[in-house]
Amino acid sequence: MPEGHVTHRLARALTAEFGSRPVQVTSPQGRFAEAAALLDGQPLVGADSVGKHLLVDFDPGTVWIHLGLIGKFRFNTDFPAPNPATLRLRITDGRTAADLRGPQWCRLITPDERAAVIADSGPDPIRDDADPGRAWTVISRSRKPIAALLMDQKAFAGVGNIFRAEVLHRHRIDPMLPGRELPRPVFDALWDDLVALMRAAVEVGRIDTVAPDHTPEATGRDPRVDRHGGEVYVYRRAELPCHLCGTPVLRTDLAGRNLYWCGTCQPAGSVGVVEVPGS
Structure with missing residues (x-):
């Protein structure tokens, strides 16, 4: 979709x-x-x-x-x-x-x-009139995994499977962390990151989420070849090495959709970080 x-x-x-x-x-x-x-x-x-x-x-x-x-x-x-x-x-x-x-x-x-x-609709990170406080209200009261909440269009309008997986990896958040356990500063950083990533995608017509230190040019790896285009950390990279730690990327089913994450960068219980490593 x-x-x-x-x-x-x-x-x-x-x-x-x-x-x-x-x-x-x-x-x-x-x-x-x-x-x-x-x-x-x-x-x-x-x-x-x-x-x-x-x-x-x-x-x-x-x-x-x-x-x-x-x-x-x-x-x-x-x-x-x-x-x-x-x-x-x-x-x-x-x-x-x-x-x-x-x-x-x-x-x-x-x-x-x-x-x-x-x-x-929930707040849309691309729109100037979006109120992230509405998303925080949903997140902070929910026991659902943050990975499920990010796909809730009443909380984050326009966020889909790619942005969901990538923003969680960028901020080192366990996808199964209950929403109410996410610290507010990490939420604020995650929201700001979605604003930047999604607005950039509007401009260029593809989704790029890899920080400057982790691009093919910076690391010497081959560029990604995928019909979705763009450079990503974990989306549709199951069993391939994480660009940060080399651990094979994991995949599971969550609410009927494929979820991708790195078990080393996003260990169980990880509440995330504010700064995006490598940026």
Whole structure:
């Protein structure tokens, strides 16, 4: 499932490409046809994102999109649209098209419903209006493992499996540590780290989490080769040596998702550190 930086990049791109201009809106697949007809020919006011929710604003309402596990929203210049039977939504100015396929949902909502989407989401580290105190309230009262809480979109909107694994490793936190045992200074450092990492991912379009001292250039190791791109410490590196200590990276299942960590850098009961080693 795409993490929050992906939807923020999409919001930026939609606004830059179509913002404040009339666009053609269609649903070749037919499942969004009635709503598309209401929007067709209207100006696309702009697009926004909170967590993994993409909000595309028109005067008649907002298109609320959640990509889910298989959804794709891509820009192209193919006319007519290829594979229309799978195309839920097409937005175009006649030169460039933004094509949505396979979303978890795509709905036209009212301004009040749009406000509710934002209000019901947890604080999003990419947004300037995020209040980390809301996340701390959830964390500090919970017996759940911090690794589970980081994936709770009511606590950390937009954080997914990659950012979860990487920020825990960067701060040497035991993934199974109960949230209420996490010290406030470590939480504050973790939040600030998420802000920096996730905003950087919006800019470059990939997730890089490795500190300067641990990059391939600094250590002489081979660059990572993975479809997700970016340099990481533990994500999808099970049984490979930790970039810090050489211990094989561990993997387990937590709430139906793969969890990766280093048993040496993140020993059982570790409450973490404020400073990121190697930065």
